[in-house]
Amino acid sequence: MRLSFRRGISALVAVVGTVVLAAAPVPAGVARADGHRSHGRVQDGAGLVHQEVSFRGGDGLVLHGTVLSTATAQRAPARPGIVLIGGSGPGPREEYRQEAEAFARAGITTLVYDKRTVRYSRLDRDFGLLAADAVAGVRLLRGRPGVDPHHVGLWGFSEGGWVAPLAAARSSDVGFVITIGGPGHSPLRTQTWNLTTHLRHRGITGSFLPALEGPAAQLVASTGLFPEGDFDPLPALRRLRHTPVLALWGDHDRQVPPRESAQIFRRTLAGAGNRHVVVRFLRDAAHNGHRTSDGFDRIAGPLYQGKRLGALAPGYVHTLTSWVAAVAAGHPPRSSTASAPPQPVSSAPAAGAWYAWLPPVLLLLGFAAYPVSGALRRIARRPRPGPARGAALRRWLAGLGLVAVTTAVLCPLAVYVVGDGGAAGPVVAGRPSGWLVAQALSVSVVVLTGVTVRRRRNGQRTPAGSRPHVRPGVARATLMVTAVLFVPWALWWGTLRP
Structure with a gap:
């Protein structure tokens, strides 16, 4: 680009502004005063509109995601919205594309975003920060055309089952909470059950399993090698006195003890006075609500990082979307609990001791x-x-x-x-x-x-005098x-x- 001397000052300002924008962490797009940005809209062959968005999380970190809706969403009456919170691990949005598209096709405007990679790792985890990210996503959806701001909720999977109630307990912007595979115990106790269940499936028996559940778990807790290991989910659940909750588990969940977790959710929320808690179990479903034969495999569905994700279990989408429709219509279903499937083994308390090391x-x-x-x-x-x-x-x-x-x-x-x-x-x-x-x-x-x-x-016993003592x-x-x-x-x- 060539610059004339007569416009030197103004051109210099323009160049500096361009460099600053190029270096900024938020990609160019339609900016709003609250830091949210919307990018190009793309409509796929199934009639869904995908719009890339960026927003700032709890500590100001820029997060990137996709808002999915039907092509007629903005022209129709205001519809509910939902923000998807992934499970543990890096959690890129692609892992939850099946859910996002299914919810959007049912008329729920859906935000799915990439989990933060800053201040989140195997040894560094802060559920409060993840909850703040989720609340920021809720605020983004509440400000979008065609979305009913009073009925924007959270969907939390696995680790998200700790984060979603915590976010809802901290923000009145959250209209409802849905969990799939939500743990009722602390992360350390839940992970111990998960590991021992999978080890038993591999044919491991004997003293290694009690060691993992007992002294090894205490050592992990005392050394801080398991971040947020002693997080207690009950205080957040107790604060959801008026927030409608739909708690789902696969009947073949092998990563979270489903029967125990369901009992904790039901008992804690009922004790808090919440009269709109629905507990359901998905048939032939694994921890993530996808199809399985035994909880350890996945049937059909797309591949993600070389592994089969499994197709969504029959009835999963209908159970969720019909419940959201009732909430959005102002008639949240009354509390009810389905019969829990058998649980292979009970979880072991993970009582930490500071001196275990x-x-x-x-x-x-x-x-x-x-x-x-x-x-x-x-x-x-x-x-x-x-x-x-x-x-x-x-x-x-x-x-x-x-x-x-x-x-x-x-x-x-x-x-x-x-x-x-x-x-x-x-x-x-x-x-x-x-x-x-x-x-x-x-x-x-x-x-x-x-x-x-x-x-x-x-x-x-050597005779005296034969050698010195x-x-x-x-x-x-x-x-x-x-x-x-x-x-x-x-x-x-x-x-x-x-």
Whole structure:
């Protein structure tokens, strides 16, 4: 572009303005005073209009999404709107396209947006911030032509089942709440049930499952490796006194305990005085409300990141859209609860203890003291405090003890951190291979401890005068005390149990 000297000042201002707009995080479009932007409208072959939008989340981060509606939505009487809140993970909008299109075809203007990637990861999660993002989406829909601002609600799937009630409890702009696979327990207890259910499906039995539910869960809670692990969903539910709620679960939900969660939703909301709570179970549906045979597979539907999503379960869309239509008409259905399907196993309470990290740390320090002291002695060229008899055995004991504790802790810890039962490794004899290694190491530590103690006693029974009596060093005594304390810890942790 060429500039004339007569228009130099104005052109410079224009160029600077162009650069600023190009660097801005919000793409160009039709801007509004509240920071929302709308982009080009595209109508597909099915008669749905897709409009790209951008809006600012709870901390000002720009989020991007799509508003779907029918081609006649703006010319028809005002219709309800719904904002979709995805489950855990990166949650791009494409994962929920089936739901968004189905709801839009039924006359519900739908916003589906990409979940934030800033301040959201496996080790960093804030449900309050996610709730603020959802409320910002509700405000966007409330200001759109053809949308009834009094009937814009939230749909929360899985993790969204914690976020949606929290958002509705904080904002009167939310007209109704729908959850699919909403958890009634804390995230840590829910995830523990999810992991153990999938591990059982893989054929894992024995002590690994109790270890995962008990001491490993306590360790995860005490170290903060599971963000929002102790989040309590009940306070938010108690505040939904007048907000209509539709709570749905698949009858083959294997990621959230459906029967327990449904009981918690019904009992808590009824106790809060909410008379418009409908609890339903979708037939032949998995955790996400899609078709399944057993809860672990998905039948039909599109592929997402190489995995089958499954088609929407029969009756899912009708149940949701007819309920929303009744709410929008000013007649929210009265509270009712369908019969819950059987739940494979009950969930285990995940009571955290701040000191859960202390025993393994002390054991690691106790086993490490012997080789560390030996290395320091060699560096300082100090003589050994006593004869070398049994030194090699003690070195083996210290080394195996370190590896045994580390392996026993990391095996279940990896399952929690990765969030996938496959992290436990291949299954051998009904146990994860890593756990079998930890069990073999634990047995070796016990055997070496017994051999070391026996040799020590035999040495003490040597006739007087045949050898000088030497007091054991601090490192040697620490090693033996640690090895003895390892036994009850390994029994509690599970590596010395079948």
